[in-house]
Amino acid sequence: MAANNPVFGNECGLPLNAVAWLEMHHRCKAAEREQMVRDLQLKAGSLVVDAGCGPGLWVPLLAQAIGPQGRIIGVDISVEALVTARRRSAGTWYAPQVEYKLAPLEQLPLAHGTVDAIFSANVSQYLPEPVKTFKTLGQYLAPGGRLIVKDIDFGTLRFHTIDPGLQARVFQARERWERIRVEHGYPFEDSWVGSKLAGYLREAGYEEIEEKTYLIQRRYPLPSDYRTYLQGIAEWFVCEGAPGLSSEDLTAWLQCFFDEEYNVFDQETFLYExxxxxxxxxxxxRYTSHEAEAQVAVLNESERRLLSLEEVRS
Incomplete structure (x- = not known):
């Protein structure tokens, strides 16, 4: 998901939730993401909502999974991301089966009980009340429909060539900060959300919960994109003043990634996971025909209120 007002940029000025950053991040993990979608075993011909679609990076993978008879609706709150997604789709083999809508996750421009699957990648970390949001999304699913949530968990992140004690202090300081940063005027974020998702879905009322984990490893030498990605992540850990972290640890941490003479990326033993x-x-x-008709009426009214993407662009 892209944000209209990103709050953090790395030292190159690249906001970590902006379109350019999302595109680079996607390239860095393309192989793993292709496997994730294959493992979903989406049914051919399905209607899939990409909730928080950003610039549409997952759309071709989803389109390939559901085939030419399937349909994808990409939804996001960022106009910039949706415009980028439409441009990316233009002229592609999957263009006829995709449309993009400007809307929040809690107000999808669809009738309740009509969607086969809702896919949401790297969005849950920004949800202050994930259980409430997941429960709301469930109302749009057809009986037996699936909500699929993919996200990070930085509790699993390791740089094997960096002092474990330093890493622990940096990560713990960031985790503590994320618990209180909203009180200081920053948007909500939980970068440790991945391992919590199964519990959130159960609490929201979902059944047949399935959790799959994907180990991502990179070794020396790193591709340039991945090097830039990890530098951005490393600096993000200590952004917003790095409260709770000593100045000595802050300096030592950044030197690991940006020092010209001693840089972990240049070590032949470098391993990240x-x-x-x-x-x-x-x-x-379960939905009755009467409930479905009522939802169509609500949808028609909400469609009149929602700005279409074309109206926004004009």
């Missing part, structure tokens, strides 16, 4: 989570659950709801 993290685990990403993909969790799915089946929505048990």
């Amino acid at each position: 993290e685990t990403e989570y993909v969790v799915s659950g089946v929505w048990p709801g």
